[in-house]
Amino acid sequence: MFSGAQISLYPMSDDFVDIILNAIKALDPYRDSFRIETDDLSTLLVGPPEQLFPAMRDLFVxxxxxxxxxVLSATVSRGCPGEPDDPICTPAERPEVPAPLEERVALAVRTAAQAADTGQEIAVQFSFYPLGRGHHMDEIYGCIDFLKSSGVFERSKNFCTKLRGDAGQVFATLEQAFLRFGSPEGHVALDLTVSANSPTPR
Known part of the structure; x- marks a missing residue:
């Protein structure tokens, strides 16, 4: 399955141009796997979902x-019916029936815990939207159970969930939320904001 993200990077600095251009070089190792397009608003990544969050992590770090x-702002999608990239974003074969929710929660916790540290602490707030047919509220509550056991959960906020920790584990946690929850045949989207080096006290 292929997936995609529209990401925008905002360095709060007079030398923001150099920071952005240097950060985009971190995407070079992913260029063989992704279609990458940058314009004056955002950078588009379209490609395999298991590489999407590592690419965003490396860019932001x-x-x-x-x-x-x-600050990084992103809209992330898998399934994306009706998009211009529909032929490469939609699985060619019918996906397998997902494991029971409890098993997926446990697997997501184990997988995210294996992420290597980057040395960069970040904070994230994001919203999870499993669209399509099925019991979407069960998927949302299962994802919340995972997040609360992830080791990077900070608190629930209105309309979103806040995470904090090393960028390695936080992006791994976002990846697991994206991959493990929601119907494999449906459209799943994340809306997220990532921040580092904020002058605002906790």
Whole structure:
């Protein structure tokens, strides 16, 4: 299955151009796997879902290494019916029936815990939208159970969930939320905001 994201990077610095251009170089190792397009609003990544969050992680960690307050905003999608990339975004074969929800929660916790540290602490707030047929509220509650056991859960907020921790584990947690929950035949979307080096006290 293929997936995609529209991402925008905002360094709070006078030298934001250099920070953005240097950070985009972190996507070079992924260019063989992704279609990558950058314009004046965002960078589009279209490609395999298991590489999508590592690519965003590397981009953001490269920007945050400047020490400046940096924010990344992204809309992430899998399934994407009706999009211009529909032929490469839709699985060619009918996906397998997913494992029971409890098993997926446990597997997501184990997988995210194996993520390597990057040395960069980040905060994230995101919203999870499993669309299509099926018991979408069960999937949402299962995802919330996973997040609360992930080790990076900070708190629930209105309309979203807040995570905090090393970028490696936080992006791995987002990846597991994206891959393990929601109907495999449906459209799943995440709306997320990532921040590092914020001057705002916790």
């Amino acid at each position: 490269a920007a945050a290494a400047s020490g400046r307050h940096c």
